[in-house]
Amino acid sequence: MENTKPHNVQIQERRIQEANNSIQKLGIHIKHCDDHNITIIANDIEIIGVIKYHTSSDYTVEITQPFQNLSGGTHIPYFARAYTPDLTGEYGNHRMALELYGLYRLGNNLQDIINWAIANNIPEEKLPRDIQQLHKLERLELDNCNLTTLPAHIGSLKHLKNLSCENNQLTELPDSIQNLKHLEMLNLSNNNFTIFPEVICSLQSLVALTLSNNSIEKLSDNISSLNSIRALFLNNNQLLNLPQAISSLSSLRYLNLTENPLQCLPDCISNLSKLRALSISKNTLANLPHTIQVMKELYIMESK
DSSP states (O other), rough: OOOOOOHHHHHHHHHHHHHHHHHTTTTEEEEEEEESSEEEETTEEEEEEEEEESSEEEEEEEEEOOOOOOEEEEEEOOGGGSSSOOSHHHHHHHHHHHHHHHHHHHHHHHHHHHHHHTTTTTOTSSSSHHHHHHHHHHEEEEEOOOOOOOOTTGOOOOOEEEEOOOOOOOOOOGGGGGGTTTTOOOOOOSSSOOOGGGGGGTTTTEEEOOOOOOOOOOOOOOGOOOOTOEEOOOOSSOOOOOOOOOOOGGTOOOOOOOOHHHOOOOOOGGOTTTOOOOEEEEEOOSOGGGGGGGOTEEEEEEEO
């Protein structure tokens, strides 16, 4: 039978059903919820929160047990309200319960990072032991820490803008690093990478990437997704060539390829219209592509 309900009503009903399904799938039980407090049971753990703000289109929830000082919420823009159920009533309770459960999981992830730091003797001045401070962290320097791995939940550091792990023994990155949506600077120089970490290609806000002094033999074709990158340091690796995808780095201004066994550069490198400095010293390049002649503002640093 054809559904004759208005489209916005169908969308609202679908979202209500999705919230109900999520509650059931995660095994969340709402023990109590009123205008000011909410308590849920998940995995036999009692999770308590306070409702800081709640209207038909907004809510803010703060967890108070077993973690504190972590909050989250949602705001429905005016133009979307006709297609979104009212955030009061049962639907609102389910949404706030899911929010509180998410804060609980975030708290667990942050605590795991703290436990990792303690186990790896990371000084507290490098990585704070307070969950709230850790959650707000924008800069993390883990240089010279003799690390072979990074914490699995490093992607929970949502506010991180600068991550430096220079001079360690890293060979791979955790998948969760792709969740660092605000990361602008990533320094992985002087490690043991032999394969370009594919997960880096998900970091859309990345402005500077340093992979100097590793043993990387090949770049990923997905490097083309790094639309914001301006500086790329690949010196002292084992690169034989560059992928065509390198030409899609439309914001790139500086490219360091010094000390690689490069045999050639792709003709498409001339598509890097904003490139101003190219370092190709100590390579095995016989010739530069003729297309590079059109790059009048490019400064090339080369020496044998």
